[in-house]
Amino acid sequence: MGQVDNVILVPTSLIRFFGTLCIGLILLAAWFFGGLFSYSLTGSGNAQAAQNDPVPIASTISLPKPVAKWDKPDLAIILTGQQHGYLLPCGCSRPQVGGLERRFNFIQGLKSQGWKIAALDLGDLPHNQGLVSLSNEQGLIKYRYAMMAQKAMGYSAVGFGEYEASLPLFNALAEYALNDPLPKVLGANLKDREKEFPDQVGTWAKVETSGSQVKFGVTAVVGPGIAGKIQDPRVKFSSSKDALAQSLEEMNKAKLDLKILLYQGVLKGVAKGASPSEALAAVHAFPQFQVVLCLSEEEEPSSNPIVVTHPETKEQILIIRIGMKGKYIGVLGVYKNPTVGQPYKFRYTIAQMAEDYLTPASAKKNHPVIDLMERYGKELKADNYLSRNRQVRHPAQVAFAEASPVYVGSDKCKKCHESAFAVWKKSPHSHAYQTLVQAKEPSNRQFDPECIVCHTVGFGFQSGFTTLDKTPILTDVGCESCHGPASEHVKKATDERWYKVLNPWKPQPSETAKDKELRLGKIDQFCQKCHDIDNDVHWTNKGFERKWPLVAHPTPVD
Ligand code: HEC
Ligand code: HEC
Ligand code: HEC
Ligand code: HEC
Structure with missing residues (x-):
């Protein structure tokens, strides 16, 4: 179990706990084989009509496929989390998955069919470290834009975790929650909440959606595993058990249909015999929550919720994980059920944010999220984010004490390496910067460090690309993007000491087939610094x- 927290089960209940896990797995299996996922829960069933839901409806977007077969629920709750800074689909080459624009379209699609929608996010909206070698200059601004986009989508509440705390949390809250109460940031067990972060973090929220009878409460806690990882000295947590007990007491007075917990902790121990995790322990300690959204450890979420039946109350609890990077969203359909003792039913599915939800041309104008992303690009440009990144030393700049090479640009290599230059010039590497200039939706990508870093020479390294004005010769993926800064070599091409630094992949004269395989493996690894799984x-x-054959440029032997 490792972590110590008050919500962890006391040992005497462990046996029961394992029994429950098995029941959970059986239920899951039943769902697999039984087709449709639909089961009942008991609850107060007490609801009132409610107010505000201002987002306009775009009738141009058709109903998303995964839920097209459902009866219209009384309320659909969108569940998301762990976006990790991916405001846009997560990479370069198609097909790409994710992005807030598609999420908006998905939600609009549901609304255009008359569905009533609420939305909740577990937190971890920004990334917690910079891309490739960059420092995390864009964490804060991305957090703000992600929150603005969630507001446009009608989110009610959002948790926070390690990723927000890395900004650190004080800055994250000042960036958004200080100025805007929606979506409400929740953290019921955040210590000294009011003293350190006045009016910025709530304990729970009541969510009412106009036109829907379903009224629910949501609260959020940070579990001990995540609390232990947070280094922000202003961020301390009290026991989630006490915090949840307090929230529940207040929630119970509010006569809600449903209670949902955003749990910043992971779900391990699903397999039989594995040790129970924090998230499961929390679920067990608080059977009053019908739905728990907890952290995923994998990028791709499991499409099935885990169903746990509490041993004492026999309540069924749905545990949901939604993966990372905003690639998927969860849709929970809540159906009021007139059957006595079964006030409502659930349906759940995940939807991949694939190209199905691209914005139709007719809906691009005044699209709130497209507009936000365009503003994001403009703000990066206006505030000159390109100049904000720290520059570290490239390994070639520390190879020898007496000389630290600087970047000189690909044109300098042409006269002595004509054939290599010709190969490069023909390759897409030689116009990688122009690709960013031409990019649309959003535009201004050449001012975004997170794009520039792989589409120029030496960005993030001393003397590398900073801006087009200051370093016009370092655009595109140039010779030195792969070979490192080469001024010393250009000054004195016969100085053989630099050869190994410039070309660590040079074959030994006596290279065996095995050596070659290893060497090519190293080059492959190197390419993947940019040609990574996202991009x-x-x-x-x-x-x-x-x-590799498309860009390889061996010096011709004559
Ligand atoms: C004045 C001529 C000259 C210029 C300019 C020049 N090089 Fe070279 N380069 C050489 C010579 C000579 C060698 C050694 C023979 C060879 O491997 O071709 C060499 C070797 C190399 C090697 C291979 C080292 C090895 O042992 O495998 C790389 C990589 C390289 N140069 C990159 C560059 C880059 C990048 C630039 C531009 C920034 C550049 N060179 C500019 C003359 C030059
Ligand atoms: C500094 C980042 C970077 C590195 C390192 C890099 N590439 Fe690229 N590569 C790019 C970018 C950016 C593009 C897209 C250029 C464009 O179209 O604007 C690209 C495009 C390509 C293309 C053409 C498009 C395609 O995918 O077919 C090939 C081929 C390619 N790279 C091969 C390689 C190989 C092989 C390596 C390793 C030896 C490598 N690249 C290393 C950034 C990089
Ligand atoms: C980690 C390195 C990396 C980063 C960061 C990166 N790119 Fe790329 N980009 C690449 C590579 C590699 C390719 C070539 C991919 C391929 O051919 O499949 C590429 C290709 C592209 C292409 C051409 C795609 C095509 O199909 O022709 C566009 C457009 C592009 N990138 C835009 C961007 C934008 C916008 C950003 C910032 C949000 C960005 N890139 C950030 C590495 C990167
Ligand atoms: C995408 C990364 C990449 C780019 C861009 C690139 N190189 Fe290379 N280069 C390599 C790799 C990897 C090797 C080692 C290949 C090998 O020896 O099998 C290499 C090898 C070389 C060699 C030694 C060739 C030989 O036969 O030993 C020279 C010279 C060279 N590059 C020069 C250049 C010049 C000049 C440019 C720009 C015009 C350039 N490279 C652009 C990755 C790159």
Whole structure:
């Protein structure tokens, strides 16, 4: 179990707990084989009509496929989390998955069919470290834009975790919650909430959706595993058990249909015999929550919720994980059920934010999320984010004490390496910057460090690309993007000490087949610094074997 927290089960209940896990698995299996997922829960069943839901409806977007077969629920709750800074689909080559624009369209699609929608997010909206070698300059601004987009989508509440705390939390809250109460940031067990972060973090929220009878409460806690990882000294947590007991007491007075817990902790121990996790322990300690959204450890979520039946109350609790990077969203349909003793039923599915939810041309104008992303690009440009990134030393700049090479640009290599230059010039590497200039929706990508870092020479390294004005010769993926800063070599090409630094992949004269395989493996690894799983989705399919011949440039032997 490792972690110590008050919500962890006392040992005497462990046996029961395992029994429950098995029941959970049986229920899951029943769902697999039984087709439709639909089961009942008991609850107060007490609801009132409610107010505000201002988002306009775009009738141009058709009903998303995964839920097209459902009866219209009394309320659909969108569940998301762990976006990790991916405001846009997560990479370069198509097909790409994710992005807030598609999420908006998905929700609009549901609304255009008359569905009533509420939305909740577990937190971890920004990334907690910079891309590639960058410092996390964009964490805060992305957090703000993610929150603005969630507001546009009608989110009611959002948790926070390790990722927000890395900004640190004080800055994250000042960036958004200080100025805007919606979506409400929740953290019921955040210590000294009012003293450290006055009016910025709530304990729970009551969610009412106009036109829907379903009224629910949501609260959020940070579990001990995540609390232990948070280094922000202003962020301390009290026991989640006490905090949840307090929230529940207040929630019970509010006569809600449903109670949902956003749990910043992971779900382990699903397999039989594994040790129970924090998230499960929390679920057990608080059977009053019908739905728990907890952290995923994998990028791709499981499409099935885990169903746990509490041993004492016999309540069934739905545990949901939703993966990372906003690639998927969860849709929970809540159906009021007139049957006595079964006030409502649930349906649940996940939807992949695939190209099905691209914005139709007719809906692009005044699209709130497209507009936000465009503003994001403009703000990066106006505030000159390109100049904000720290520059570290490239390994070649510390190779020898007496000389630290700087970047000189690909044109300098042309006269001595004509054939290599010709190969490069023809390759897409030589116009990688122009690709960013031409990009649309959003535009201004050439001012975004998170794009520039792989589409220029030496960004993030001393003397590398900073802006087009200051370093016009360092656009595109140039010779030195792969070979490192080469001023010393250009000054004195006969100085053999630099050869190894420039080309660590040079074959030994006596290279065996095995050596060659290893060496090519190293080059492959190197390419993947840029051709990573996000940005080149095709690399895994023999990408190196296919692509290296297209850019290889051995010096011709004459
Ligand atoms: C004045 C001529 C000259 C210029 C300019 C020049 N090189 Fe070279 N380069 C050489 C010579 C000579 C060698 C050694 C023979 C060889 O491997 O071709 C060499 C070797 C290399 C090697 C291979 C080292 C090895 O042992 O495998 C790389 C990589 C390289 N140069 C990159 C560059 C880059 C990048 C630039 C531009 C920034 C550049 N060179 C500019 C002359 C030059
Ligand atoms: C500094 C980042 C970076 C590195 C390192 C890099 N690439 Fe690229 N590569 C790019 C970018 C950016 C593009 C897209 C250029 C464009 O179209 O604007 C690209 C495009 C390509 C293309 C053409 C498009 C395609 O996927 O078929 C090939 C081929 C390619 N790279 C091969 C390689 C190989 C092989 C390596 C390793 C030896 C490598 N690249 C290393 C950034 C990089
Ligand atoms: C980690 C490195 C990396 C980052 C960061 C990166 N790119 Fe790329 N980009 C690549 C590579 C590699 C390719 C070539 C992929 C391929 O051919 O499959 C590429 C290709 C592209 C292409 C051409 C795609 C095509 O199909 O022709 C566009 C457009 C692009 N990138 C835009 C962006 C934008 C916008 C950003 C910032 C949000 C960005 N890139 C950030 C590495 C990167
Ligand atoms: C995408 C990364 C990449 C880019 C861009 C690139 N190179 Fe290379 N280069 C390599 C790799 C990897 C090797 C080692 C290949 C090998 O020896 O099998 C290499 C090898 C070389 C060699 C040694 C060739 C030989 O036969 O030993 C030279 C010279 C060279 N590059 C020069 C250049 C010049 C000049 C440019 C720009 C015009 C350039 N490279 C652009 C990755 C790159």
